[in-house]
Amino acid sequence: MFDYEDNRPLILKNVSFSLRGGQKVGIIGRTGSGKSSTVQAILQMINIKGGRILIDNVDLATLAGSVVREQIITLTQDPFLFPSSIRSNIDPLGTYNDEDISVALEKVKLWDILCNKVGGNNPDTKDVLDTCIDAGFLSHGQRQLFCLARAILKPGKVLILDEPTSSVDAKTDAQMQGVIRNEFGGHTIIMIAHRLSSLLDFDHILMLDQGSLVETGHPTELLDDPSSRFAKMYYGSTGK
Ligand SMILES: Nc1ncnc2c1ncn2[C@@H]1O[C@H](COP(=O)(O)OP(=O)(O)OP(=O)(O)O)[C@@H](O)[C@H]1O
Ligand SMILES: [Mg+2]
Structure with missing residues (x-):
């Protein structure tokens, strides 16, 4: 079916299946x-x-x-x-409003963690989302949850x-x-x-x-x- 380089043995062959929507x-x-x-x-x-x-x-x-x-x-x-704001990491195209984004982050139980990390008493949603993050801001598992929140927001x-x-x-x-x-x-x-x-x-x-x-x-x-x-x-x- 396909190979990674010309004239190499095919990596996938005889892979045939069909799925119904929602499976x-x-x-x-x-x-x-x-x-x-x-x-x-x-x-x-x-x-x-x-x-x-x-x-x-x-x-x-x-x-x-x-x-x-x-x-x-x-x-x-x-x-x-990437090193940028929480908002641009979760919503690179600027499609969603603050409420949609914070709800998605709540669904993966990251919202409170992010609010605590940003600090302050009951920080404003906008301030949390505009906080810049770098590679070490979240643990590996938290970053994976973050990407899951990004997936929740995505249409498709x-x-x-x-x-x-x-x-x-x-x-x-x-x-x-x-x-x-x-x-x-x-x-x-x-x-x-x-x-x-x-x-x-x-x-x-x-x-x-x-x-x-x-x-x-x-x-x-x-x-x-x-x-x-x-x-x-x-x-x-x-x-x-
Ligand atoms: N970029 C690449 N160039 C050449 N060969 C590759 C490349 N990526 C994968 N392969 C080869 O294609 C075959 C299938 O690899 P693939 O990564 O799809 O396996 P996998 O089942 O996902 O394995 P794993 O459980 O380790 O993730 C392997 O023989 C691998 O060496
Ligand atoms: Mg693999």
């Missing part, structure tokens, strides 16, 4: 199996040699990559904040997450999983997860191996099938 799908597989490459292909970030990716019957190859990426909400392992019906909780603590992971379910219940979600347990309430699992789709199914049905690779991986990781 929640988990992509799993060992390191190097092609999980990130699959979502990068959807986001038109890599060179696709064959095959098609359609959303709402539109072939994504017919659109500019930047247009595709504007429409799809993404969250990766690397929470990116498709959310793609590439191991968003891989380097946050278990408490932040649980909090993020709760927010994802509450705030994106009607969205189509494609999530690469390193904790398989976070996919058990999803609708569908896609397992990749060496760039190929090798198993698909409903997570609890796969767990009930002793020959399933997902079940082996899950019980291997939980020690059950």
Whole structure:
């Protein structure tokens, strides 16, 4: 389907699946199996040699990559904040009002933390949002929550997450999983997860191996099938 350089073996091949709007799908597989490459292909970030990716019957190859990426909400392992105000980090295009932004930050339980850090007694919302932050202002987990608040604000019906909780603590992971379910219940979600347990309430699992789709199914049905690779991986990781 695609390779990173000409004349190299294809990284993804035989990856074919379709999702209904609103479905929640988990992509799993060992390191190097092609999980990130699959979502990068959807986001038109890599060179696709064959095959098609359609959303709402539109072939994504017919659109500019930047247009595709504007429409799809993404969250990766690397929470990116730049040295500027809280407002311009969460709302770079200046689209939202202070109330929308503070509500999104409340939903990820960061608003009070930000108010405390800015200081003062009951600081003004505008003053909090205009505070400049640098790389060390928030911890890694807090930065990831910040990016989740940014995702909540973004329009679009498709959310793609590439191991968003891989380097946050278990408490932040649980909090993020709760927010994802509450705030994106009607969205189509494609999530690469390193904790398989976070996919058990999803609708569908896609397992990749060496760039190929090798198993698909409903997570609890796969767990009930002793020959399933997902079940082996899950019980291997939980020690059950
Ligand atoms: N920029 C790149 N240039 C060349 N090869 C790459 C590049 N990125 C990934 N690959 C290769 O593509 C294959 C699939 O990598 P990919 O990152 O999609 O795997 P993954 O399943 O996301 O792994 P992980 O669990 O480690 O994140 C690997 O063999 C990897 O070495
Ligand atoms: Mg990856």
